[in-house]
Amino acid sequence: MEEELLMIPGPVPVLPRILKAMSKPMIYHRGDEFGRLYEEIVEILKNIFQTRNDLFVLSGSGTCAMEAGIGNLIDNETRIVCIANGKFGERFVDIANRYNENKENVTTVNFAWGSPIELETVKEALECNPEVVTMAHNETSTGILNPAKEVGKLARKHDAVFVLDCVTSIGGDEVPVDEFGVDIAIVGSQKCLGAPPGLSAISISEKAWDLMQENPGRPYYMDLVAYKKSLEKKQTPYTPSLPLFFALREALEVIREESMERRIERHRMLSKAVRAAVTGLGLSLFPKLNEISDYSNTVTAISIPLASGITDEQIRGGMRKKGVMVAGGQEKLKGKIFRIATMGNITEKEVLRTIKALEQVLMENEFIDGEGRGMEEANRVFQNAWK
Amino acid sequence: MEEELLMIPGPVPVLPRILKAMSKPMIYHRGDEFGRLYEEIVEILKNIFQTRNDLFVLSGSGTCAMEAGIGNLIDNETRIVCIANGKFGERFVDIANRYNENKENVTTVNFAWGSPIELETVKEALECNPEVVTMAHNETSTGILNPAKEVGKLARKHDAVFVLDCVTSIGGDEVPVDEFGVDIAIVGSQKCLGAPPGLSAISISEKAWDLMQENPGRPYYMDLVAYKKSLEKKQTPYTPSLPLFFALREALEVIREESMERRIERHRMLSKAVRAAVTGLGLSLFPKLNEISDYSNTVTAISIPLASGITDEQIRGGMRKKGVMVAGGQEKLKGKIFRIATMGNITEKEVLRTIKALEQVLMENEFIDGEGRGMEEANRVFQNAWK
Numbered sequence: 001m002e003e004e005l006l007m008i009p010g011p012v013p014v015l016p017r018i019l020k021a022m023s024k025p026m027i028y029h030r031g032d033e034f035g036r037l038y039e040e041i042v043e044i045l046k047n048i049f050q051t052r053n054d055l056f057v058l059s060g061s062g063t064c065a066m067e068a069g070i071g072n073l074i075d076n077e078t079r080i081v082c083i084a085n086g087k088f089g090e091r092f093v094d095i096a097n098r099y100n101e102n103k104e105n106v107t108t109v110n111f112a113w114g115s116p117i118e119l120e121t122v123k124e125a126l127e128c129n130p131e132v133v134t135m136a137h138n139e140t141s142t143g144i145l146n147p148a149k150e151v152g153k154l155a156r157k158h159d160a161v162f163v164l165d166c167v168t169s170i171g172g173d174e175v176p177v178d179e180f181g182v183d184i185a186i187v188g189s190q191k192c193l194g195a196p197p198g199l200s201a202i203s204i205s206e207k208a209w210d211l212m213q214e215n216p217g218r219p220y221y222m223d224l225v226a227y228k229k230s231l232e233k234k235q236t237p238y239t240p241s242l243p244l245f246f247a248l249r250e251a252l253e254v255i256r257e258e259s260m261e262r263r264i265e266r267h268r269m270l271s272k273a274v275r276a277a278v279t280g281l282g283l284s285l286f287p288k289l290n291e292i293s294d295y296s297n298t299v300t301a302i303s304i305p306l307a308s309g310i311t312d313e314q315i316r317g318g319m320r321k322k323g324v325m326v327a328g329g330q331e332k333l334k335g336k337i338f339r340i341a342t343m344g345n346i347t348e349k350e351v352l353r354t355i356k357a358l359e360q361v362l363m364e365n366e367f368i369d370g371e372g373r374g375m376e377e378a379n380r381v382f383q384n385a386w387k
Numbered sequence: 388m389e390e391e392l393l394m395i396p397g398p399v400p401v402l403p404r405i406l407k408a409m410s411k412p413m414i415y416h417r418g419d420e421f422g423r424l425y426e427e428i429v430e431i432l433k434n435i436f437q438t439r440n441d442l443f444v445l446s447g448s449g450t451c452a453m454e455a456g457i458g459n460l461i462d463n464e465t466r467i468v469c470i471a472n473g474k475f476g477e478r479f480v481d482i483a484n485r486y487n488e489n490k491e492n493v494t495t496v497n498f499a500w501g502s503p504i505e506l507e508t509v510k511e512a513l514e515c516n517p518e519v520v521t522m523a524h525n526e527t528s529t530g531i532l533n534p535a536k537e538v539g540k541l542a543r544k545h546d547a548v549f550v551l552d553c554v555t556s557i558g559g560d561e562v563p564v565d566e567f568g569v570d571i572a573i574v575g576s577q578k579c580l581g582a583p584p585g586l587s588a589i590s591i592s593e594k595a596w597d598l599m600q601e602n603p604g605r606p607y608y609m610d611l612v613a614y615k616k617s618l619e620k621k622q623t624p625y626t627p628s629l630p631l632f633f634a635l636r637e638a639l640e641v642i643r644e645e646s647m648e649r650r651i652e653r654h655r656m657l658s659k660a661v662r663a664a665v666t667g668l669g670l671s672l673f674p675k676l677n678e679i680s681d682y683s684n685t686v687t688a689i690s691i692p693l694a695s696g697i698t699d700e701q702i703r704g705g706m707r708k709k710g711v712m713v714a715g716g717q718e719k720l721k722g723k724i725f726r727i728a729t730m731g732n733i734t735e736k737e738v739l740r741t742i743k744a745l746e747q748v749l750m751e752n753e754f755i756d757g758e759g760r761g762m763e764e765a766n767r768v769f770q771n772a773w774k
Contacts, residue, residue, distance in 0.1 A: 003412055011413040011629060022409040022630055025390060026398040026583060028712055059585055060447050063625040064608040071606075095607045190626060196413060198446055198585060198628025219606060220458075220482045221451040238450040239577060241585025242398060243409055243630060325415055 004320075007354050008327040009140045009168055009299045010190040011197045012344035014247070018195060021250035022243040029242060035234030037249055042231070044252045045201050048193075048260060049170060049185055051177040055203040056227040057248070059241040062167035062188030063091070065200035068222035069163050069184040070095045072212045073132055076102050080132040081125050081160075083151065085111035087141035087330050088165055092134040099217065113333060114142040114286050114301070116293035119150055126158050131211065133160045138169035141330050143285070143301030143339060145173070147292035152181035161208045167191060167200075171255070172267040172298040172343055183208040189244065192267065192298055194344030195251035198244040204228075254345065264297075265385075270342035270351050271297045273381035277355045278302050278340075280377035281368060286337045299327075299341045310365050312338065318361035324354050348382050391707075394741050395714040396527045396555055396686045397577040398584045399731035401634070405582060408637035409630040416629060422621030424636055429618070431639045432588050435647060436557060436572055438564040442590040443614040444635070446628040449554035449575030450478070452587035455609035456550050456571040457482045459599045460519055463489050467519040468512050468547075470538065472498035474528035474717050475552055479521040486604065500720060501529040501673050501688070503680035506537055513545050518598065520547045525556035528717045530672070530688030530726060532560070534679035539568035548595045554578060554587075558642070559654040559685040559730055570595040576631065579654065579685055581731030582638035585631040591615075641732065651684075652772075657729035657738050658684045660768040664742045665689050665727075667764035668749060673724045686714075686728045697752050699725065705748035711741050735769050 006013050027033045038057065046055050058065050070092060074080055078100060084090045096106045109125045111117055117135070126133065133155040137148045148164055155162035163184040169175050170185065172192030177185045183205040190197035204212070204224060212224060226237040255263060275285060275295060286301035287293075304312055312328055312335045319326055329337040340354060355374045362368045393400050414420045425444065433442050445452050457479060461467055465487060471477045483493045496512045498504055504522075513520065520542040524535045535551055542549035550571040556562050557572065559579030564572045570592040577584035591599070591611060599611060613624040642650060662672060662682060673688035674680075691699055699722045703715055714726040727741060742761045749755045 004414075006413060006415060008415060010626065011416060014413050016410075019410040019412070019630075023403075023406040025406070026393060026401050026577075027391075028393060028395060029398060029584070031712075060451070060608055061626045061628075064447070067607045098604060098607050101603075188626075190413075196628070196630045197416070197626045198631060217485060217488075220454045220485050221447055222608070239397065239448045239575075239584045241448075241583070241628060241631060243406075243583045243634070244585060244628060247630070325418075 005324045005350055005353060007340050007350065008325055009339060009341040009343060010188060012190060012194060012341065012346065014194065014196050015254060015345050018247050018250045018254065021246045024246050026242055029239055030235055037245055038236070039234050041245065041249055041252060044256070048255070049175065049177045049203050050179065051185065051203045053178070053203040053205045054228060055201060056224065056231060057245070058200050058202060058222055059198065059236070059244070060200060060222065061197060062186060062200045064222060065186040065202045066091060066165060067095050067219065068202055068224055069186055071099050071219040071222065072215060072224045073161060073208060074099050075215055075217050076100055077105070078132060079105050079128060079130040080134065081107045081109060081128070081130040083109045083117060083122055083133065083135040085115055085117055085142065085144065085146070086113050086136060086139035088136040088139055088167070092163070092165070114144065115288050116144065116290040117146050117151070118290065119147070119292060122151060122154060126154055129158055130160050132163060134163040136165040137175065138166070138173065138296050138298055140168045140299055141333065142287055143296045143299050144287040145169070145294040145296050148175070148180045148182065150292050156181045161211060168298050168343065172264065174264055177203060189248055192343045193248070193251050194254060195248045196244060198241050199248055267297045267342060269381060269385045270346060270348070271295065271300055273351055273378040274300045274340050274342060274355070276377040276381050277374035281359065281362060281374045298343045299339050301337050301339045303337055304335070305367065306336070308367055310367050314365050315361055318364060319357045322357040322360060324357040326354065352378060392711045392737055392740060394727050394737065395712055396726060396728040396730060397575060399577060399581060399728065399733065401581065401583050402641060402732050405634050405637045405641065408633045411633050413629055416626055417622055424632055425623070426621050428632065428636055428639060431643070435642070436562070436564045436590050437566065438572065438590045440565070440590040440592045441615060442588060443611065443618060444632070445587050445589060445609055446585065446623070446631070447587060447609065448584060449573060449587045451609060452573040452589045453478060453552060454482050454606065455589055455611055456573055457521070458486050458606040458609065459602060459611045460548060460595060461486050462602055462604050463487055464492070465519060466492050466515060466517040467521065468494045468496060468515070468517040470496045470504060470509055470520065470522040472502055472504055472529065472531065472533065473500050473523060473526035475523040475526055475554070479550070479552070501531065502675050503531065503677040504533050504538070505677065506534070506679060509538060509541060513541055516545055517547050519550060521550040523552040524562065525553070525560065525683050525685055527555045527686055528720065529674055530683045530686050531674040532556070532681040532683050535562070535567045535569065537679050543568045548598060555685050555730065559651065561651055564590060576635055579730045580635070580638050581641060582635045583631060585628050586635055654684045654729060656768060656772045657733060657735070658682065658687055660738055660765040661687045661727050661729060661742070663764040663768050664761035668746065668755060668761045685730045686726050688724050688726045690724055691722070692754065693723070695754055697754050701752050702748055705751060706744045709744040709747060711744040713741065739765060
């Protein structure tokens with residue numbers, strides 16, 4: 001039987017050579033071999049982040065790094081503005097409320113899930129001169145790419161530390177962290193980097209360090225000041241998840257071989273093909289865009305045409321029976337959208353397998369009359385890409 | 388060339404079949420397959436912990452679980468007594484100070500590193516009627532086994548939540564969590580369980596839940612209330628480190644095949660052999676014991692006979708050249724002791740290889756006149772064990 005194809009926004013399928021890297025015997029985590037490994041990973045990730053800031057790898061998921069970013073930075077006195085138009089933008093609000101008892105210091109700029117971020121509203125919110133501004137770059141829950149560059153400019157204007165969740169953008173899309181003015185950027189291992197889940201990376205600017213150094217309420221396991229001190233010895237403060245470091249190193253080697261430029265191009269092409277296919281099949285993309293937002297190049301959110309009578313279970317359950325796992329909507333979007341991720345080392349082949357399964361399911365449920373239109377549209381995108 | 392033998396207190400050498408388990412392709416972390424895997428791991432660990440309490444697996448090291456235990460439990464108003472006679476007992480103090488701004492609420496009962504815990508001193512400290520009492524069971528930094536049962540009784544008498552760091556005892560020594568009255572027990576994956584680093588497990592009693600439920604300052608990534616809610620769906624709140632779960636499941640299968648009884652017996656025999664060998668070679672064990680403490684069965688701390696002129700570098704550096712890595716002293720014990728761990732799936736063979744390397748180094752540095760005495764003592768222990 002063909003292996004189940006994961007087209008969810010992480011964990012993504014992991015190449016056999018990356019899986020194999022984890023069967024290496026354990027090494028001393030305070031020794032030279034680990035030191036070299038960690039140093040290499042940090043240097044390569046700095047290139048991928050396009051940053052000169054400090055960067056660390058945490059033994060925990062993207063959420064662990066999100067908490068590290070906020071928890072080290074803020075206390076009860078910090079004014080923080082969280083811009084959100086989906087689940088992950090809102091996660092920063094939840095985390096901020098754990099580290100700041102004064103609710104009036106935590107301002108949320110909420111847009112409807114799937115709606116674009118309006119810069120005028122953000123501008124008004126920043127009038128309170130916050131010390132910290134947060135946003136999700138690629139909002140995985142709704143398939144929208146938020147305006148990092150524009151919000152980064154506003155944050156800089158107010159001299160605020162800009163924290164950007166790039167968990168599902170870095171490695172698959174263009175994210176020039178320093179150019180965008182991002183003080184804290186975060187990525188997860190199991191998304192566009194194509195590694196297994198369990199690691200995250202976080203970059204920290206000088207401006208962010210200024211707020212962190214004197215904060216006595218920093219978390220412990222993810223204490224970034226301890227991470228900084230340990231990195232000088234090429235170590236992590238606590239025992240690192242060694243096999244995941246071995247795997248991440250190999251995943252970064254795969255990226256080097258492909259080159260980031262081609263990798264981003266591939267992510268763009270694959271998501272474009274998915275969008276062309278699903279709209280060709282008569283489905284609608286979920287996100288509403290404005291001039292400063294875009295469709296995500298790593299996950300495509302599609303509205304379930306409920307009016308036609310077709311259900312989430314029919315679409316996703318049907319596709320799963322055909323060996324393809326796509327993601328559902330989260331929380332308030334459950335049953336209303338489904339999401340196809342094109343992250344990591346996914347190729348045209350997997351996208352075509354996914355579209356084929358979708359076509360079959362739509363036909364079985366009488367949403368379309370005949371197969372082929374989605375595949376045709378996807379193939380057209382692929383052919384144009386190679387011209 | 389023979390592979391370097393890790394005789395350090397984690398990461399321990401991992402059996403090939405456990406390493407191999409990590410090359411399994413990724414699965415959906417919210418699906419049935421992961422649910423079964425997680426449920427099985429939790430049930431087996433509850434048996435190993437000998438507890439009926441809730442138990443969770445965190446995607447982070449033992450320190451992550453230590454922070455989870457304290458951070459969910461305490462706030463600025465909580466009176467906490469931390470009993471410490473080594474680095475890991477003291478770690479609870481550091482963590483408590485991050486979650487409790489009122490330093491007068493955090494009482495430390497400090498004994499010299501390597502000295503035993505005196506129950507009379509603990510009794511006096513508990514007169515303040517703390518809500519929480521913490522201790523390290525197996526103090527990895529000094530090779531001493533602390534009196535969990537006795538301190539557990541005192542904590543219960545004062546109706547305090549008893550938090551016990553069992554990071555390097557559970558899986559290698561007898562730790563009946565419920566019988567000892569331990570409300571929060573913690574273990575790491577890369578120690579006596581014989582799995583790779585990156586996971587930890589924590590058990591929580593009803594009494595501990597009472598303090599946690601209403602604590603608004605709980606950490607986020609390691610929010611145990613969120614873990615409890617997610618476990619009902621056989622899920623973790625955030626993406627788990629899948630390959631490490633695959634490995635832990637296999638490591639638990641290895642434990643099942645051996646049986647916990649034989650596993651503990653083996654740990655006892657191996658550490659006894661190490662103690663017999665090193666004392667036979669004229670070295671001294673570092674810990675000072677009283678009637679309620681004992682030598683650790685999972686890590687042996689040995690004083691470096693500095694008066695004889697031999698150094699840490701000569702002993703550990705020399706052994707490493709022979710392919711055997713043992714641990715040094717930490718912080719104030721650096722250069723004064725070295726530590727030989729006998730954790731996880733280590734056998735007589737590895738212990739003998741270690742003792743042989745130690746003998747050679749001691750001879751090369753003219754601490755002893757001839758080889759063989761250490762091996763002889765170790766072998767005598769092994770032979771008696773099989774009688």
